[in-house]
Amino acid sequence: MPKHANPFASLPPSELLSDAFARGEDENDPLSRLRSEFVVPTKGDLRNKRYGPQDKADRDDDADESIYLCGNSLGLQPRRTRDYVQRYLDTWASKGVFGHFRELEGGLPPWMHLDDALKEQTARIVGALPSEVVVMETLTANLHLLMSSFYRPTADRYKIIIEGKAFPSDHYAAQSQLAHHNLPLAALVTITPPSAESASAYLTTEHVLSIISQHAASTALVLLPGIQFYSGQFFDIELITRHCHSLGITVGWDLAHAVGNVPLKLHDWNVDFAAWCNYKYMNGGPGVIGGLFVHDSHGRVEQAQTDGDAAYENDTQLLYRPRLSGWWGSDKNSRFRMENKFVPIPGASGFQLSNPSALDMTAVMASLDVFSLTTMDALRQRSLRLTAYLEARLLNYQGGEPPYRIITPANPGERGAQLSVLLNSGLLDHVMEYIEERGVVADERKPDVIRVAPAPLYNSFWDVHRFITIFQEACKQAVVRTLSAENDRSTLVDDV
Ligand SMILES: Cc1ncc(COP(=O)(O)O)c(C=O)c1O
Missing domain, CATH: 3.40.640.10 (Type I PLP-dependent aspartate aminotransferase-like (Major domain))
Structure with a gap:
């Protein structure tokens, strides 16, 4: 077995590509429950021009959860954030400075x-x-x-x-x-x-x-x-x-x-x-x-007794790494004494x-x-599987050579959740337009890279499965569109 064999690579495509497989992976992983700790915007929420959640669906898929694979840029909102922030607001409103x-x-x-x-x-x-x-x-x-x-x-x-x-x-x-x-x-x-x-x-x-x-x-x-x-x-x-x-x-x-x-x-x-x-x-x-x-x-x-040059009698000199300082870095008991003596x-x-x-x-x-509901080691185990699944699905392009390649190291020890996908030149804009229209949130880095990050706290195998279906279709259509644009250009040149 090669050193960095993907655990999903040996599965027959009929299994790997199936809805049931993604669903099964989510069901078998106890950490899948953590997704419910987060607000996942619906596709309608993302399309909505008004801020906040959409109140009335316009399109058939508006109520579907979006496919948010952008935690490497901005993580989703934990549900409890609203409650905590409300408690902060209530404290400020009711107690003022005593808070x-x-x-x-x-x-x-x-x-x-x-x-x-x-x-x-x-x-x-x-x-x-x-x-x-x-x-x-x-x-x-x-x-x-x-x-x-x-x-x-x-x-x-x-x-x-x-x-x-x-x-x-x-x-x-x-x-x-x-x-x-x-x-x-x-x-x-x-x-x-x-x-x-x-x-x-x-x-x-x-x-x-x-x-x-x-x-x-x-x-x-x-x-x-x-x-x-x-x-x-x-x-x-x-x-x-x-x-x-x-x-x-x-x-x-x-x-x-x-x-x-x-x-x-x-x-x-x-x-x-x-x-x-x-x-x-x-x-x-x-x-x-x-x-x-x-x-x-x-x-x-550390404290060092001074040799008498101290600013005050019986003063001690503090030894510490020099830094740019402010009052919050000074000893809590010193903060309100206003003695202008920094005690780190x-x-x-x-x-x-x-x-x-x-x-x-x-x-x-x-x-x-939310992080305290699990451990980083447990999250990493989930992350390794999720990202390996994403990789296996990206490598399994339905329709010949994929018009992209993964530039993130294949060695799981040399990567985190994110896979960066380098698209063939000229495809990025078409692909991004197509996938965004269908409720996928991923991050582009011009000219040709799309970064896809299944965050182990809230992303699911089902997210990855839905992403791949949309992304690979986007790639196919982008290839056709760029080819026909090239043909149009060469016809124009021939005509001239
Ligand atoms: C790797 C890295 N370094 C630095 C920054 C800058 O962060 P900030 O704007 O919080 O200073 C970012 C922002 O995304 C980043 O991704």
């Missing part, structure tokens, strides 16, 4: 303590100690805050290594960090595939390690994605981190596409720092507050700046409570 401090029966934790309330669950999702994580700010802002602490260029070591196709915001963040330190753009090293065959953006671990080694002597920071947003490649975080450390390089991870998607062990893998958003697989809502991780070894706050909270919480949006924290809490 910050008072424990309320049936309420959410006082807003002042929401950051602590989210730690344990967040830590479980990313494989960290609760003190190593905090829910705060947004992803790009957090990358900057972390780099302000972890990227300390010297005359010898000043380069930042990023991945060539890293999300544009990461490029801008790294470029502007260089500018901030008066360093030239040439100090940004990008890892790109070694061969011209770069459409897939696939990077072998050996290649990543070799580029890092090549620049090691002059590199201060490596910043990589846990899962690549375009190709869906899941990098070997543990191995790359170990390699960087062996060369004396600090390494940070953008986990936008990894958190809530694949199990992570940030503490055990000795990751220096990481940041993520909570709106993709985490289902916290559009643009909601993000999160960050700072390894225990970097979050310590040990761990990731000490990186906080502002009091966080309680509305955002409430939405993230609702999402985390």
